[in-house]
Amino acid sequence: MSASIVFYDIPSTLPNKCWSPNLWKTRYALNFKGIPYKTVWVEYPEIEALCKQIGAAPTRNKPDGRPHFTLPVIHDLSTGAVISDSTKIAAYLDTTYPEKPVLMPAGTAGFHRAFEDAAHALIAPIYPYGLPASHTKLNPLSAEYFRRTREESWGKTLENLAPQGDEDAIEWKKLKDGFGKIDEWMRASGEGSLYVMGDAPCYADMWMAGYALWIKLVLPDKWEEIQTWHQGRWAKLLKSLEEYETVV
Amino acid sequence: MSASIVFYDIPSTLPNKCWSPNLWKTRYALNFKGIPYKTVWVEYPEIEALCKQIGAAPTRNKPDGRPHFTLPVIHDLSTGAVISDSTKIAAYLDTTYPEKPVLMPAGTAGFHRAFEDAAHALIAPIYPYGLPASHTKLNPLSAEYFRRTREESWGKTLENLAPQGDEDAIEWKKLKDGFGKIDEWMRASGEGSLYVMGDAPCYADMWMAGYALWIKLVLPDKWEEIQTWHQGRWAKLLKSLEEYETVV
Structure with missing residues (x-):
């Protein structure tokens, strides 16, 4: 095709x-x-x-x-x-393409926006960890641009962005609590359900999986821990969407 | 019955x-x-x-x-x-009672939680205005309890709770922006749609209407303004759910 x-x-x-x-x-x-x-x-x-x-x-x-x-x-x-x-x-x-599998089931576009705004605020503590790690994976042309623009907007060098010591403990706990809140939302759709809407994935799940896969790829050590959180929910989520990771 | x-x-x-x-x-x-x-x-x-x-x-x-x-x-x-x-x-x-009209359409329980958490944070600036106003409407037994417990948790007398002067302007703007964000979510479900899910009300709409009706009842002067916000969305929402205000 x-x-x-x-x-x-x-x-x-x-x-x-x-x-x-x-x-x-x-x-x-x-x-x-x-x-x-x-x-x-x-x-x-x-x-x-x-x-x-x-x-x-x-x-x-x-x-x-x-x-x-x-x-x-x-x-x-x-x-x-x-x-x-x-x-x-x-x-x-x-x-x-309404004849193809649906990303946002009818009526859920507004809920998707609410979910994204709320979930983004909850997982925001990942950025100071994820940005420096992402930088190390970029090609030189992007790496230079990424460093310059991120250091400008954060007011810190990439090397000083990831929280250290006590601040690390506090921020990491915030992140875990943030993922925990999203886990709580998902469990409201059914105790054992893997997805935001229960049995079938919707765009909100791909939205979450986008962050999880980013962490897995650029922060593998952090991912080791995160994949054990919330009964392994985030690892299961990635596994279940693995077939849609194809790069063509 | x-x-x-x-x-x-x-x-x-x-x-x-x-x-x-x-x-x-x-x-x-x-x-x-x-x-x-x-x-x-x-x-x-x-x-x-x-x-x-x-x-x-x-x-x-x-x-x-x-x-x-x-x-x-x-x-x-x-x-x-x-x-x-x-x-x-x-x-x-x-x-x-699944045979009765549905409050949270199938699969949306998780989205409802996300909506509520996010919307609650956005409209939280209303509390310092709404709590003192609510107090004036309570019966003596409740009024005494309400004053004591709210003053304890806010660390202020009810008379000093509502923001004044510059702080009033800042907090009121925060509230309007908060309602504006929720309006934005709702518009994602269709430009002219009245409800979170588009054409039919769900529990998230009743959740929002609960706050709107509270404001209308205890802060009628503030409601005069709020009902003009976002193309009159909040007034239209209350109007459309008026039939479910019955007290029996």
Whole structure:
């Protein structure tokens, strides 16, 4: 089947190249829907020019007010649509390809937004650990850009970003409690249920799996611990979505 | 139809007695499902003894570790079940009366929890305004208890709780932004949709309406403004659920 969608992803030196949580979300979504697509790899410093060239909207503004362009972006060659932002991409895929497996079951788009906002705040303590670790996996062109922009926005060198000592203990506990709260939500859908909606995965599960897979790939030592949390829920989640990790 | 459920609510001096957001949530839920019930009014200082007597579980612990008993509680005479906590009551009603209109559509229990946690944090700035105003509507027995316990937990007199001057402007803006974020979630389910899930109300809408109706009843001046926010969404929400406000 020839590819009908171009998926712009950011490469790393990892075996499968894909690494970023937001990019994994879209990759899970594309593989889950089974829409033929082709990955085009874009290094960080090239993202803005690419987006302007293909007409991809910025996803937010930079602190100075200029537009901020980010990946994922997809270009659907069969409709001409160019969509940025992983959640908007998921919504687009459901609307445009309703005959394919559904990412956000009818009526749950609003709940998905609430889930993402709330879950993002809960797992935010992972960033100071995950950003320096991600940096070590990038190609030189992206690594330089990533260091410069992240150090600017965090006001710290990447080497000083990961919490140490007491702060480490506090932040790591916050992270575990955050995952614990999300586990609690999931258990509300049925004690033994693997997914946010119970028996079948929806986009919110791929959203969570995007973060879990990022941690597994760039922070393998941390993942050793996280995969034991909450009766192994996060490891089981990744295992169950493994078939949608394919990189094409 | 004779009442099969006893619903324990906290009275006020308002015409319909019911006033508290958490109690409105359960009242909306009972009326929406159309299950015959009867309200029993309980003043604050009597809640703990009642709960212990009928075997209602505490909903959380007090700062000192002792169990904290709260309303709503329902006692379902047809099954013998006694349930506390508005969300657990909604889940119980769906499980026990699946043939009645559904509060949390299949698979959305986890999403409901995420929505509630996230929305509660967003609208939390209303409390310092709403608590003193609620106090003025309580019967003497509850008013004394309410003042004592709220002043203890907030470390301020009720008279000094509502933000003033600059702080008022900041907190009120936070509240508006919080409602704005929830509006954004709802719009993700369809630009013109009135409800979290689009065209039909679910428990998350009753949850929001519980807060809106509380504000309307105890802070009518503030409600004048809030009902103009977000294209009148909150006023429209209350209007559309008005038929489920019945107090029996």
